[in-house]
Amino acid sequence: MDQTVHIGAIALPRLAELLHTPAVSQVVVLADENTVRQCLPLLQPQLPAGYRLVEMPAGEEYKTLETCQLLWAELTELRADRYAVVVNLGGGVVTDLGGFAAAVYKRGVRFVQVPTTLLAQVDASVGGKTGVDFMGFKNQLGVFQAAAAVFIEPRFLRTLDPRQLKSGYAEVVKHWLIADADAFERNRYVGIMVDDWTPVIEESVALKQRIVEQDPLETGLRKLLNFGHTVGHALESYLLQQPGREILHGEAVAAGMVCEAWLSHHKGRLSAAELDKIETFLFSIFEKVQFVLLETEAIADYARQDKKNAGSTINCTLLEAIGRGVYDQPVTLAEIADSLRYYHRLPG
Ligand SMILES: NC(=O)c1ccc[n+]([C@@H]2O[C@H](COP(=O)([O-])OP(=O)(O)OC[C@H]3O[C@@H](n4cnc5c(N)ncnc54)[C@H](O)[C@@H]3O)[C@@H](O)[C@H]2O)c1
Ligand SMILES: O=C(O)C(=O)C[C@@H](O)[C@H](O)[C@H](O)COP(=O)(O)O
Numbered sequence: 001m002d003q004t005v006h007i008g009a010i011a012l013p014r015l016a017e018l019l020h021t022p023a024v025s026q027v028v029v030l031a032d033e034n035t036v037r038q039c040l041p042l043l044q045p046q047l048p049a050g051y052r053l054v055e056m057p058a059g060e061e062y063k064t065l066e067t068c069q070l071l072w073a074e075l076t077e078l079r080a081d082r083y084a085v086v087v088n089l090g091g092g093v094v095t096d097l098g099g100f101a102a103a104v105y106k107r108g109v110r111f112v113q114v115p116t117t118l119l120a121q122v123d124a125s126v127g128g129k130t131g132v133d134f135m136g137f138k139n140q141l142g143v144f145q146a147a148a149a150v151f152i153e154p155r156f157l158r159t160l161d162p163r164q165l166k167s168g169y170a171e172v173v174k175h176w177l178i179a180d181a182d183a184f185e186r187n188r189y190v191g192i193m194v195d196d197w198t199p200v201i202e203e204s205v206a207l208k209q210r211i212v213e214q215d216p217l218e219t220g221l222r223k224l225l226n227f228g229h230t231v232g233h234a235l236e237s238y239l240l241q242q243p244g245r246e247i248l249h250g251e252a253v254a255a256g257m258v259c260e261a262w263l264s265h266h267k268g269r270l271s272a273a274e275l276d277k278i279e280t281f282l283f284s285i286f287e288k289v290q291f292v293l294l295e296t297e298a299i300a301d302y303a304r305q306d307k308k309n310a311g312s313t314i315n316c317t318l319l320e321a322i323g324r325g326v327y328d329q330p331v332t333l334a335e336i337a338d339s340l341r342y343y344h345r346l347p348g
């Protein structure tokens with residue numbers, strides 16, 4: 001998967017070059033209610049006159065097929081052809097949904113990603129996974145489709161809520177844990193008090209791209225990028241169904257990484273000392289996700305829909321060491337529930 005990623009002050013001018021060519025018939029910007037207010041003003045000078053804006057409500061609960069229809073209706077009313085370009089301006093919800101909707105409209109129009117959260121800049125906008133949630137399961141419908149290009153402007157992060165910044169940081173930590181022990185060591189005393197995110201974004205994107213290039217369709221190696229997500233998605237999916245118990249994707253992944261680090265230790269792969277190091281670090285940044293013991297089975301049950309599974313075998317990505325992930329490791333539903341009980345017992 002060949003995907004050009006522009007990072008820094010050069011990004012938005014490069015996007016303008018792409019959009020101001022005769023090969024582009026129409027430009028449709030998809031943004032959510034917050035990125036329209038907070039991010040569109042920075043992007044606007046780079047857009048051609050006559051672009052159309054589609055505004056969607058913000059939040060994971062709107063990452064649905066129904067919301068895709070807003071974009072499909074606008075494209076259809078515009079009679080947009082295959083030379084149209086969809087510009088996804090927002091966090092991972094907008095980039096996942098907008099990428100999917102563009103990939104399906106007339107069997108595919110080009111889209112570009114302009115990620116505005118840390119999570120979308122270090123992870124969601126890169127690598128071509130697009131999709132929406134369905135029947136309570138995360139990213140249940142989707143396609144692998146590379147964006148025409150990705151334009152990352154770290155200045156967007158200036159208006160981002162600190163809780164959202166932390167959520168994105170979980171995916172950065174995930175990248176270190178699966179493939180970069182040195183970065184974990186260098187950064188574990190820094191935390192999220194970062195002035196300029198550019199180097200962190202550059203390193204994370206490069207690491208993700210190295211993996212995606214080798215396995216764009218997730219037949220093997222790419223499953224490393226799913227560390228923390230077997231349990232993380234189960235927790236996120238479960239809590240999203242519970243009114244008033246909102247959880248952010250990165251918060252669920254952080255909890256999932258603790259559980260899956262424990263599973264790695266339980267399976268004899270990861271040392272107790274490294275498990276402790278990971279836990280200590282994650283709890284220095286993330287608050288504990290709250291659930292009651294009675295809920296563990298119901299949460300674990302969501303893992304039966306994980307996309308890495310083969311038949312009834314739940315395949316998890318585990319760690320052999322900090323910086324060394326290993327994929328396709330079978331775990332049982334009972335072990336997943338045990339990992340949640342372990343997490344529940346931890347102080348915090
Ligand atoms: N495709 C992938 O590879 C991939 C990778 C990781 C996560 N994801 C998906 O990404 C989604 C989470 O993305 P997210 O954390 O960006 O959430 P999000 O898109 O919901 O954005 C978080 C919130 O921040 C607001 N916002 C966005 N940019 C802002 C800015 N610059 N200033 C102020 N507010 C801003 C949004 O309106 C929203 O309310 C999940 O659905 C997850 O499954 C996909
Ligand atoms: O890019 C990937 O591959 C990932 O797994 C990145 C994850 O951080 C991301 O949350 C992804 O959307 C998960 O995909 P899914 O296939 O488990 O739905």
Ligand SMILES: [Zn+2]
Pocket residue numbers: 123171229249253
């Ligand atoms: Zn993720």
